[in-house]
Amino acid sequence: MSKEFNVPPVVFPSGGNPGPSATIQRRPTAPFQPNPSPNPIPFMSFDIGPSTTSFPAPQFGSSNSLTNFDDEPPLLEELGINTKQIWTKTTSILNPFRSSNPNLHDDADLSGPVLCLIMFGLFQLLAGKIHFGIILGWVTVSALFLYVVFNMLAGRNGNLDLYRCVSLIGYCMLPMVILSALSLFLPQGGVVISGVAAIFVIWSSRVCTRLLVQVARWDEHRGLVAYGCFLIYTLFSLLVVF
Template sequence: MSKQFNVPPVVFRSGGNHPNPTAPFQPKTSNPIPFMSFDVGSSAPPSTTTTTSFNTPIVSSSFDEEPPLLEELGINTKQIWTKTISILNPFRINPDLHEDADLSGPFLFLLAFGLFQLLAGKIHFGIILGWVTVSAIFLYVVFNMLAGRNGTLDLYRCVSLIGYCMLPMVMLSALSLFVPRGGFVVPAMAAVFVVWSARVCTRLLVEVARWDEHRGLVAYACFLIYMLFSLLVIF
C-alpha cells in the first residue's frame, strides 16, 4: 500500500494562470542577468588614474619617464668618450676631465686588451685583472709615500687613471696582430706605446692629485707598470 504525501501547491505572485510566472524571492529587474548589461552611451573614456575602494588615486607609471639603463648603472658614455679622446693626444691632456673617477671606461679597455690577446692565442683575462689590481695598489702606496701629508690620491681614482691610460696598450695589442713575430718591430712599437702610457698617466696623477714634486719617481713607477703589460704582448 503506497503512502501519499501532501505537497503544498506553488503559488506565484501574479496569479496561477499568468503565462510567465516568476519564482519566489526573485528580484524585480528588467534584466535577469545584471552583470551582462552594457550601457555603451554612458561609458567614460579611459584614464590613467584609477581609484581603490578607499578613494585613493593611483597614477599609472609611464616607461617614457624612466631614465636610461646605462644611466641607472652609473655608466656615462659621453664622459667615457671625452676621456678617451683626451688620452689619444699625449701632448694636450685635459686633467679636468678625470676629476670624476669611474671604472666603466677602464673595464672596457681591459676587456678589449684581453680580447685582442685572445685573438693572438693568449688567455690573459685573469692575469690582466690581477696585474691591474696590484699595479693600482703599488702606485697608490708609492705616490702617497712620496707626497706624505700632501697626498690626496685615493685608490679608486688610481685604478681609474691606470685603466684609462691602458688605451695605448690596447692599440699595441691590436696592431701586434698584423705584425710578424720574431723581429724587432713589436718591441720597438711596445717601447713607443709604453712611453705614451707612462707620460699620460704621470701627467694625470700629478695634475689630479695636485702634487708636482718628484715627478720623475712617479713617471718611473708608471713606466714599470706599463712595461709589465707590454711583456704580455711581446711574449
C-alpha cells in the first residue's frame, strides 16, 4: 500500500499557480558561485606596456670593440703585479757585494716575497718536510721583530713601515730558497750542509741589512741591524739543516 505525501504548490513571482503537472525550469548556475555584492571591488590592471628604451646590439666585428680591447692593460698589471719589477728586485739579491739602486725597493710589494716563500716551502716538501704554516708564521714574527728593533734604534729618524719590512725579508729569502734546493742533494744534519747553510745565512743577512739601510736612509748602528737579520735567517736555515 503506497503512502501519499502532500506536496505544497510552487509559487512563481508572476503570481501564476500551475498545476502539479507543470515543469519547473531553473536557470543553471555555476557551483560555488558567490552572491554578487552591491559594491563590487574594481579590477586593477597590471599590464605593462612595451618599453621605449632600446639597447644597441653588440657588434663584435667592429673596429671600436677591437680598439677597446687593445687599450686595456694586462691582467697582471690590473692586479698590481709588475713582473719586470719583481725580476729586477730578485736579481739585485743575487749579488751580495754590489749596491743596487736605492730607490728600487722603495715601492714595496708582496708578490715576489710570496713567490719566494712558496718556492722555499715546495723544496722543503720535496725533502719530506711540510713547513708551509711554520714558514708563514716565522716570517710574520720576524717582520714584527725587525720592525720594532729597527725603529727603536733609529728613533725619530726611523721611517720603516711594517709592509716594507715584510717585503724586504721576503725578497732576501732567495738565498734560503737556493739552500733548500741544494739540501736535496746533501746529507741531512751533516757538517757539509751546516757549512753551506752558514754561507747562505751570511748572504741573506748582508743583503737584508744593506736594503734596510738604503730604504730607511739611516746608516747608524748597522751592526745591530745585521745581528737581527742574522738571527732571522739562522732560524730559517735550521728548517733546512734539520
